Amino acid sequence: MYGAWTPEQVRDAEQRLFERVPEPTVMRRAAYAVAVHTARLLDEHTSGVAARHVTLLVGAGNNGGDALWAGKFLRRRGVGVTALLLSPEKTHAAGLETLRRAGGRAIEAAGPGADTSGIGADAADALERADVVIDGIVGLSARGPLRPLAAELVDRVEAPIVAVDLPSGVDPLTGAVDGPAVSAQVTVTFGGRKPGHVLGAGLVRSGGVELVDIGLDLGEPELTVLSDADVGAGWPVPSPFDTKYSQGVVGVAAGSANFPGAAVLTSGAAVHATSGMVRYAGPAADPVRSRLPEIVATGSITDAGRVQSWAVGPGIGTGASGREVLRQVLEAGRAVCGDADVITLLAGDPTLWDARDPDAPLVLTPHEGEFARLAGDPGGDRVTAVREAARRYDVVLLLKGNSTIVAAPDGRVLVNPAGHAWPSTAGSGDVLTGIIGALLASGLDSWLACGYAAHVHALAASLAASGDGQGVGAPIGASALLEAVPEAVRTVRAAA
C-alpha cells in the first residue's frame, strides 16, 4: 500500500522540515537522487556515464534548482552538462552558481538564432546532443498548460527524460494534461507520490516513479493505492470450517432475453471471485444454467432465496422491468453493487433512491458517461468529483478508467493505477460487477471490496492479454478476462 499527497500537504510538511533541516540541505538531498537516477539511465542507454551529455531544462523555481544541483553532481562523474534557462532572471541562483563552478554550461533557452519556435540555436543544439534530458521546468507549483517556450522545448526532446518531482505539463493534483507535456522515462519524486503520479495522463507520463526519502513527515495521504500483497492478504478464501453458505451467497440480477451475455459474465465473475454460492434471478436463467452449472438460477428475485449481496444492473434495461428489478433489490436490505442500467435508472428517477435501506451498503460503478448522468461531467479533477458524489449520494462510487477511483462517503479515496486499458472491452464492466458482488457477500468493507475488485479485474485483463502477464499483449474479450480472474487472484495471493 502506498499513498499520494497533495501539493498543499507536501508544502506543509516541507515547512515543518525546514524548521529542523536547512532548505539547501534538503534540496541537495533531492538533487543527489535525481543525479543517481540520471546516471543509471545514462548507463542503460549509452553503456556509460562519463563523457555523456545531459541537458537540463530549468524553470523559474526550485524544481529548476533541483535540476541545476543534479547537474553539478553529474559533473563530478564526468558528464557534460548544459542547462537551458527558461526564465533566466528567475533561475535558482545558488543552483546556477554551483553548476557553473562545477564546469557546467548554462545558456538561455530563448537565445540568439532562435527559429519560429523561440528556441535559440545553441539550446536546440544542446537538446539534439543530449543523451538524457532532466526536466526541471516546473514541479509542485505548476499551474495550467505549459507556457509556449516550455511547450516547444518539451516537444523538441528526443532523448529519454528524467523528470524532477513531476513531469512538466502534468497537473500535480489531478494528473490532467492540457497540451504538450513531458513523457518521462523516470520521475524522481520526494517524500511521497503526488496525485499527478497515479491519476489519468499523469500516471502514463510519469514513467517509473522513484521515491526519495528527504525526511518529510506527511501524515494521512489524500489517496491510497493498494499493492498485490494488500489485495492478496485480504482476498476471501474458505477457512477449514467454512461452508458454501458461511462464505456469503451472491445474488446476480443481470441480463435479459436480449442480453443473456451480461447475465453469464456477471454470474461467472461472481463464481470465480470467491467460493461459496451464486444465485441468479432473471430472464436469462436458462443460458446461465447451461453455461454455469454451479449456479442456482430462478426467474425472479422474489424466488431467489437468501443472499448476502446483490450484483445488479448489466443488461437489465432501463424500462419498467429493469426499474422493478432495481426496486426489489434495493428493498431487500442487502449490500448492493449496481452498474450500467442501474446508474441510468437512479440518475433518471430520484424516487428510486427511496427504496434503499440506508443501513445496507450501496456501491455504484459508473464509467465516465454514466457518472455524468448521475453527477455531471467529472472534469479534470476526477477525485474531487467522485468524492463529492459519493458523499452526496451516500454510496461507494467507483469511476472506471486507466486509473480507477473509488471514493467512500466519508471521503476516503482509493486509486487503482492500472496504467493500461486492456479491460476496455464490451462486457468487462459486467465482470467487475460480479467480482464486487462476490466480495460484498463475503462481508468485506464495500470501499475495500471495490479497491480489491478493480485491482484483480485490471490484472486479470492484462494476464489475459499477455498470456502470462509478461508477453506481448493481444486483444481480448470479456470472456477471456473472466477466465483469467482465478489466475489474477492466485497472483495477488502469492504476493501476500
Ligand SMILES: NC(=O)C1=CN([C@@H]2O[C@H](COP(=O)(O)OP(=O)(O)OC[C@H]3O[C@@H](n4cnc5c(N)ncnc54)[C@H](OP(=O)(O)O)[C@@H]3O)[C@@H](O)[C@H]2O)[C@@H](O)CC1
Ligand atoms: N516539497 C519539497 O519537499 C521539496 C521540493 N523541492 C522542489 O521544489 C519544487 C517546487 O518548487 P517551487 O515551489 O519553487 O515551484 P516550481 O514547481 O519549481 O515552479 C516554479 C515556477 O514555474 C512557473 N510555472 C508555473 N506553472 C507553469 C507552467 N504551466 N509552465 C511553465 N512555468 C510554470 C511559475 O513561475 P512564474 O513564471 O509564474 O513566476 C512557478 O513559480 C518541487 O517540485 C521540487 O522539485 C525540492 O527541492 C526539495 C524538497
Ligand SMILES: [K+]
Ligand atoms: K518537472
